[in-house]
Amino acid sequence: MRRVHYKDIVKAIRDTIIYSTTHLSEDMHKALQEALEKEESIVAKAVLEQLLENAEIAASEEKPLCQDTGLAIFFVKVGSDVQIEGGTLKEAIYEGTRRGYEEGYLRASTCDCFTRANLKDEVGYNLPPIIYFDLVEGDKIEIEFAAKGGGSENGSRATVLAPAQGKEGILNFVKQVVSDAGPNVCPPIVVGVGVGGSFDYAAVMSKHALFRDVGTPNPDPELDAFEKEIQEELNKLGIGAMGMGGTQTVLAVHIETYQPGRMCHIASLPVAVNIQCHSSRHAHITI
Amino acid sequence: MAEYKLQTPLSDEDVSKLKAGDIVYLSGTLYTARDAAHKRLVDLILNGEPLPFDLQGAVIYYVGPTPPKPGEVIGSAGPTTSYRMDSYAPILIEHGLKGMIGKGKRNQDVKEACKKHKAVYFGAVGGAGALLAKRIKDAKVIAYPELGPEAVREIVVEDFPVVVVNDIYGNDLYEEGRKLWAKQ
Incomplete structure (x- = not known):
């Protein structure tokens, strides 16, 4: 049994939150550079240049890339041979989130969904986070973190298609969602698509799909080809960077299915689309 | 497409x-407000009470910045999605x-109000x-400090870069840009 101290988890999370909200990840940087090279619209090119310049300023001044530093989202895999001392893992994630957001001068964006009152005093600074736990073998804790902004979340949708609608139905649904969202979700975007599982789990998978680095192929060759087909179709919409018109609307499409077996119920085809703006702040920690 | 440098308040x-x-580079004073502040501003107008700032020629920036670090004027301060203010903007x-x-997109009511009363919707890069x-050279909270990032701030900007999305003639950059580049 490996022992990990609560304080070390808190510190790792705090530091990761501050770093990833002020430094554009390598995969996104590369994707934006490539989009700039491919883009034909002068207006959209100017937007992409501003985004790359923004990333430079953010890193050098350690200032958030975007003022919407999001809800803190965690996907956590806990090894069965790890024991946490000094507190629980959930408490450590809460404390790491609170410290990261407060000490990093990030925005507290959590509120009561009815009164809309900010929760920073009542619950804690940008608390609570959203956490998905999974139990695995081994003596490590794997933590994936994303700061997920509200603008791109607002353009996300889920549905349950009839099995007969198949891949064409999936493509049409994704296209409709991206088309409706247009400029509102801060393109160029990454499109996370969860297919199968259940109604709720399709949405979880569509979010988890956003953690895959842009430029990394889908391990399922059929889905890899489908992702590229969807991306090509979406880029025909002409939305462009910040919706001002252009050829580079979608940096990547990532599909995730329920494993093993790409499972879903024989009667349904759940599909969820989670949109990620160009300010994709995601990180991976192994403890 | 032309480029202009304009000083606020804006005239007809x-x-x-x-x-x-x-492309427009704005200099002068802007006021920040999001949904919660908009609701209060509109309530003041409907009750015939004075607003915390002069609306004549004013420009409102939809932003909820991150807190400034010690010594900074303001934290990170990009635009938020505008449709949430659509029900308040026309008044x-x-x-x-x-x-x-x-x-992001505005609804028809906002576009009509822009045409009728000569106002412009600018897009900044989200x-x-x-x-x-x-x-942003200066910033101070002038109303509703309890709203935190959503408080109304008076900010002073220099060459703040924006693009005209909806003009007073009914044109819409998002619709036109997309039409120009769509491939089907």
């Missing part, structure tokens, strides 16, 4: 020359508001909060 003459797609435009800065903050 200023906004009349602007067309969707034009403000009717009472003298000349410009709005945000990102997610460029660190870059845009550099153009």
Whole structure:
């Protein structure tokens, strides 16, 4: 049994939150550079240049890339041979989130969904986070973190298609969602698509799909080809960077299915689309 | 597409020359407000009470910045999505508001109010909060401090870069840009 101290988890999370909200990840940087090279619209090119310049300023001044530093989202895999001392893992994630957001001068964006009152005093600074736990073998804790902004979340949708609608139905649904969202979700975007599982789990998978680095192929060759087909179709919409018109609307499409077996119920085809703006702040920690 | 440097407050003459797609560098005072502040501003107008700032020729920036670090004027300060202010914007435009800065589509009511009362909707680059903050030279909360990031701030900007999305002639950059580049 490996022992990990609560304080070390808190510190790792705090530091990761501050770093990833002020430094554009390598995969996104590369994707934006490539989009700039491919883009034909002068207006959209100017937007992409501003985004790359923004990333430079953010890193050098350690200032958030975007003022919407999001809800803190965690996907956590806990090894069965790890024991946490000094507190629980959930408490450590809460404390790491609170410290990261407060000490990093990030925005507290959590509120009561009815009164809309900010929760920073009542619950804690940008608390609570959203956490998905999974139990695995081994003596490590794997933590994936994303700061997920509200603008791109607002353009996300889920549905349950009839099995007969198949891949064409999936493509049409994704296209409709991206088309409706247009400029509102801060393109160029990454499109996370969860297919199968259940109604709720399709949405979880569509979010988890956003953690895959842009430029990394889908391990399922059929889905890899489908992702590229969807991306090509979406880029025909002409939305462009910040919706001002252009050829580079979608940096990547990532599909995730329920494993093993790409499972879903024989009667349904759940599909969820989670949109990620160009300010994709995601990180991976192994403890 | 033309480029202009404009000083706030904006006049009818200023906004009349602007067309969707034009690049504008704004200098002067802007006011920040999001949904919660908009609701309060509109309530004041409906009750015939004075507003915390003069609406005549004013430009409102839809932003909820991150907290400033010690020594900073403002934190990261890019635009938020504008449609959430659509139900409040027309009455403000009717009472003298000349410009709005945000990102994303506006509804027909806002576009009509822009045409009728001569006001312009500008788009700033979403997610460029660190870059845009550099153009903000001063910031102070003038109303609703309890709203935190959503408080109304008076900010002073220098050459703040925006693009005209909806002009007073009914043009819409998002619709036109997309039509131009769509491939089906």
